[in-house]
Amino acid sequence: MKTFKIIFTFVALLFTFAACTDKFDISEVNTGEHTQNNIGDTLYVQQNPIWGGFNKPQDMIVGREPFIYVADTENNRVVMMDIAGRILGAREIRRPIALAQDYQLNLIVCGELVDAQGTVFSAVFKLNLVDVSHNIGIAKIDTLLPKTSFDYLKPQRKYTGVCVFSNNSFLVSRTGPANSNLIDPDNSLLVFSKKVKPDGTKIDTLTGRVPLLEPQGTGLLSANGISSLTSFKNSSRDIIVTLTGNNSFKVQWLQYVVSSDFEGYRSKLTPFESPLLTINKFGSPEGVALDNSNNIFVADAAKDSIFVFDSFGEELQSFGGSNVFKSPYAVQYFNKTLYVVDTGNDRIVRYILSTDLN
Numbered sequence: 001m002k003t004f005k006i007i008f009t010f011v012a013l014l015f016t017f018a019a020c021t022d023k024f025d026i027s028e029v030n031t032g033e034h035t036q037n038n039i040g041d042t043l044y045v046q047q048n049p050i051w052g053g054f055n056k057p058q059d060m061i062v063g064r065e066p067f068i069y070v071a072d073t074e075n076n077r078v079v080m081m082d083i084a085g086r087i088l089g090a091r092e093i094r095r096p097i098a099l100a101q102d103y104q105l106n107l108i109v110c111g112e113l114v115d116a117q118g119t120v121f122s123a124v125f126k127l128n129l130v131d132v133s134h135n136i137g138i139a140k141i142d143t144l145l146p147k148t149s150f151d152y153l154k155p156q157r158k159y160t161g162v163c164v165f166s167n168n169s170f171l172v173s174r175t176g177p178a179n180s181n182l183i184d185p186d187n188s189l190l191v192f193s194k195k196v197k198p199d200g201t202k203i204d205t206l207t208g209r210v211p212l213l214e215p216q217g218t219g220l221l222s223a224n225g226i227s228s229l230t231s232f233k234n235s236s237r238d239i240i241v242t243l244t245g246n247n248s249f250k251v252q253w254l255q256y257v258v259s260s261d262f263e264g265y266r267s268k269l270t271p272f273e274s275p276l277l278t279i280n281k282f283g284s285p286e287g288v289a290l291d292n293s294n295n296i297f298v299a300d301a302a303k304d305s306i307f308v309f310d311s312f313g314e315e316l317q318s319f320g321g322s323n324v325f326k327s328p329y330a331v332q333y334f335n336k337t338l339y340v341v342d343t344g345n346d347r348i349v350r351y352i353l354s355t356d357l358n
Helices: 002-019
Strands: 042-051 059-062 068-072 077-081 087-092 094-101 107-114 120-128 140-145 158-164 170-175 188-196 202-209 226-231 239-243 251-258 263-267 285-290 296-300 305-309 328-334 337-342 347-353
Touching (some): 059 328, 059 337, 068 094, 107 158, 120 158, 170 226, 296 337, 305 328
Parallel strands (some): 158 226
Antiparallel strands (some): 068 077, 094 107, 120 140, 188 202, 226 239, 251 263, 285 296, 296 305
C-alpha cells in the first residue's frame, strides 16, 4: 500500500509539472544539410546519462501522467519510468513492439502470446493501470487480439502499431502474407471502438477496418507493411503511417476528411511537392513523433537516422548515421527533449536543441 501511495503522489506532482512546462517547438530552427549532429547553426546536444539496461527496445511513449513507457522487446517486458529515467516498475509481456495510451490512462501493447500447443501469435493487449494506482507489475491484462477462433488460424498475421484518438477509439495496424481477399486482407488498419454492454460498461470492440487502403499498394493510401501509427494530440483523426513494405512513399500523412460526398482518408501531402513524399526517401522507417507545431520526427532504422520535417512536409534538419545510432526504431518528444530509441545499441538517447539551452 505504501508503494501505491508513493506512485499516486508522484503522479499528482507530475501532472503539476506538466501543466507548468512548454512543449518543444522547432519551427524556428534553421534548416541545414543532413549531417551527424550539426543542423545549420543549431546542434542537437546529447543529454546524460544515456538510459541503458534494455535489450533491443522497439518503442517508447511519454504517457499522459506523464510517465515513460518502454517496449523492452527482447527482455519481454514493458518498463514504466519517471521522466528522470528512474524505473518505477515493469510488466512481463512477450516481445512488446508497439505502445499507445488512451485518455483513461490504459496502456495498449502489441506483443506476442503462446497458445497451449506452443504456437506463437502476434497479439494486442490492454493494461488497466488506474485500478492498481499505476503499479504496472500487477496491472490486469486483457487480450484484445487474437480474439476469435478464426484469429487463431492465422499465426502469420502480425500487429505492428497502434494509435489512439481523443474519443478513446483506436487503430491497430496488421500485416501478413494473405492479401488477395478483398474483404479481410492481412495488410489492414483495424478500427476499435467502445461498445456498451447491457450493464452499461464499455468494452473495446473491433468494429471493422479502414477502407480504401491498398493492401499491396506501392503508392499513396497503402497498407503495405505498416510498421507504425501516430495520431495527433487533438480531436483530429489524422494519422501518420510508416511502411516497410514495397512502397515508394514510406511515410504518409493520412488526413481524415468529412464532406457531403466522401468520408475517409486521403493523402494530406502531394508527391513531388513535399520532400516528405520524395520517392525512396526512407529505408526502413519504424516510428514517428510529433511536437505541438506538428513537426514530424521519423526514426529510420535502415539509415540509422532521425529525419525532421515541418507540417508542410519540408525537411528541416536531420541527423544520425552509423556512428551515432544503430537501427533506431522509435522517437518521442516531450518538454523540449527528443528521445531516440536506439534499438541496436540497447539504449535510449536524449537530445535538446542548443537553441533551447539556458
